[in-house]
């Protein structure tokens with residue numbers, strides 16, 4: 001064997017050894033990595049979770065009234081519970097402490113919204129505020145809503161609208177007395193009228209088209225935020241087609257779009273007509289309504305790097321209609337329901353309202369409301385027991401985070417059970433009882449600082465419409481109890497009142513509330 005050959009063989013041997021070494025170390029690294037990965041997987045400390053079924057996970061646990069079913073489950077599994085809704089990781093939050101972790105301590109992590117197929121179609125590809133992804137677009141849209149419509153100053157400016165509409169409601173009830181009136185219907189029309197007059201310059205509830213719009217809005221909020229297979233179990237998306245849900249969503253989205261196009265066109269037309277009559281000087285007139293402001297931004301193309309397109313305008317209008325009407329009237333409906341079931345509370349509130357006005361024929365006006373402590377307590381107690389959106393609006397985690405010692409992964413959907421928190425016996429004495437007095441000497445409020453009472457959510461994505469909604473609720477309730485004595489039709493007793501809730505995102509009464517009014521002033 002010559003020297004060269006020896007070197008080659010030696011080299012070959014070295015190479016073979018080297019390959020062995022390399023293969024061996026790769027194998028070891030692979031094993032170590034797999035071990036580490038499996039360890040890190042098993043090490044994830046997820047919140048407690050009930051047993052689940054293959055494929056659908058915990059979907060079968062939601063039942064007809066998810067806020068009730070989730071409350072029951074939370075009593076067993078705790079205030080932070082992990083569920084698998086189809087393929088969607090879900091965190092259910094059921095205590096004030098846990099809610100504060102989500103909406104205060106980790107608000108920035110949880111300020112996104114999950115995306116659903118239904119919301120995508122109904123809300124113009126998430127171009128509104130309520131489901132827009134967290135970011136600059138959402139920030140700008142929200143600030144337009146607040147500055148132009150929902151700030152305390154703006155809400156004060158719509159005082160005349162609320163006072164006129166409350167007076168009109170009282171008149172309507174008087175005219176129908178002693179027949180039973182459908183309070184649910186009357187409250188819905190009133191809130192719709194207040195919102196449309198304040199935001200869009202006129203009412204949309206009158207005549208045949210008004211009736212059609214109300215029906216459409218009911219369908220819209222009925223399916224908004226609802227369940228669809230495509231979102232939770234994408235491989236079963238075909239069921240949405242077969243069941244007719246997809247066709248229904250498409251129809252409601254199309255009909256709503258036609259209505260909203262009408263609102264936009266009407267405003268563009270009236271701009272044109274006013275401009276023809278008065279020239280350019282009217283553009284900045286302060287009689288502009290919300291749609292006018294949106295159209296102003298739309299026409300400017302880009303303001304501070306932000307622009308809004310026509311779909312964005314329509315998405316915002318629908319947010320205001322859907323977010324502002326259904327929720328607000330629900331408070332009035334449940335407040336009157338509870339007052340009819342609790343004649344003592346009704347009497348106290350009537351005495352307060354009747355004591356506030358100087359003469360019998362005067363209506364309660366907004367200046368009087370600050371002195372009406374019992375009224376405010378009745379509304380808080382109603383919101384505690386009947387939060388209009390019991391599961392609030394779902395949030396989504398933007399990144400991995402640890403909450404109360406549990407791992408929560410990025411993309412996890414968060415459902416906060418505001419209804420369960422409002423009935424938590426750890427926070428509330430006689431939690432199931434309607435007792436407005438509990439709020440009389442208490443500083444607890446619903447504005448998002450007291451996590452035991454969060455009907456409007458809290459934090460960055462908390463409801464911006466609190467002042468708008470409360471101004472209407474307080475004034476209407478005060479006047480309706482001041483002006484009339486109330487009883488149930490056919491001498492029925494309050495405790496026989498059907499308390500069944502409807503299903504959907506906003507929970508109002510399943511059967512409308514009928515009651516008989518007798519004027520206290522005639």
Ligand code: HEM
Pocket residue numbers: 103129130131142145150319320323324325327328331387388389392393394395455456457458459460461462463464465466468469
């Ligand atoms: C009693 C009446 C109302 C209730 C109970 C209510 C409840 C809520 C809740 C629970 C949220 C989600 C909060 C969160 O994620 O933390 C929300 C968001 C929202 N609400 Fe309200 N709301 C009411 C009235 C209104 C009114 C009158 C308007 C407007 C006219 C409005 C507009 C909105 C909007 C635009 C959002 C989305 C905010 C965002 O994602 O940034 N709401 N509301």
